[in-house]
Amino acid sequence: MPTLLPPNAQPIEYALEQFSSRQAGLPLPTTKLWNVDSCPATLLPWLAWALSVDNWDASWPEGTKRAAVAASIEIHRRKGSVASVRDAIAAFGFGVAAIVEGWGGYIYDGTLTYDGAETYGAPDHWAEYRVYLVRPITIAQAEQLRAILKNVAPARCHLAGLHFTEVAHTYDGTIDYDGAYSYGVA
Template identity: 40%
Template sequence: MSLLPPNSTQYETALEHVIKSDMSSPIRYLWDPIKCPEELLYVLAITFDVDEWDEDWPEEFKRKTLSNAYFVHCLKGTPAALRLVLRDAGYQEFALVEGLNISKRDGSKTRNGHYYFGAEDAESWYRVYLQRAITIEQAYQITRMLNLVAPLECELKGLHFEKARFLYNGRMPRDGTYTRGVVNGSS
């Protein structure tokens, strides 16, 4: 089917035939985070204004991040945004503890450095407890991601791991890749 008028020249007809759009082309999928070719996902991340993007993430995490980019922007400044960003980056099991100011000294909380007694601004502090060990580089990436979506008045006080990759036993190489269970969140 041609869109050219009946009095079109042979040149115009030939030109139309050459530049006719092929609808099987993946170009129509470029705006779809699920169907976009993997090698072009980074362009979609720029377009969707994704705050933290890592080319080393598995394809599944990249597509989840792109699918939820709109919701993250809508929820920015809420604990829901913090949870969504962590889940999209592949950290499925974690606990987010908000408000670290426990003012009562009645023995209900263990004095282990996780809570602050009498600190006035500790209500805006929070910690993240991860179920798996992460590298120092991953910890910095998580900190950046959380700082981008957290409320401005909130401060990450630490990332804690339920399981450390290494124990301090004299046999662990000290090359700066892993910690022994905690990374301070304040930078």
């Protein structure tokens, strides 16, 4: 058998060469492995690592893992923008969110006059932003979301709070008071 090994090769090197020559005939579906939709679920963590997914949790459902990997390229493309924050929130399964930048939050309905007599918003809160989610999240989910937002939000911005618009507690027994949920802002 022809070999590419030097004459002073060790027996283990010859054995490895023979083994690898037998494996050369096996098909390698690399295009299937690099596609998030056709990649086997057991290989998704390595695909996520290769595509630089910033946050990963092995306990996520498979659909969330695939969505996180699929959104990774677009998130990195727009990293540091409000759009990347919105995309990351949706990709990690937290749904559609409204993002409010700054601290002012005044409604332009004619009740305020802009004559220079007062400052609208505190001068040191211009870089804060708030996220309004549709549904309540647990404290653990809030910590996870804060870690995600830390990686994708603009470096100049600071998260002021995670709010939700749906009623958090309806006192119907669906939520236990065991410390998993907060009472309003997460």
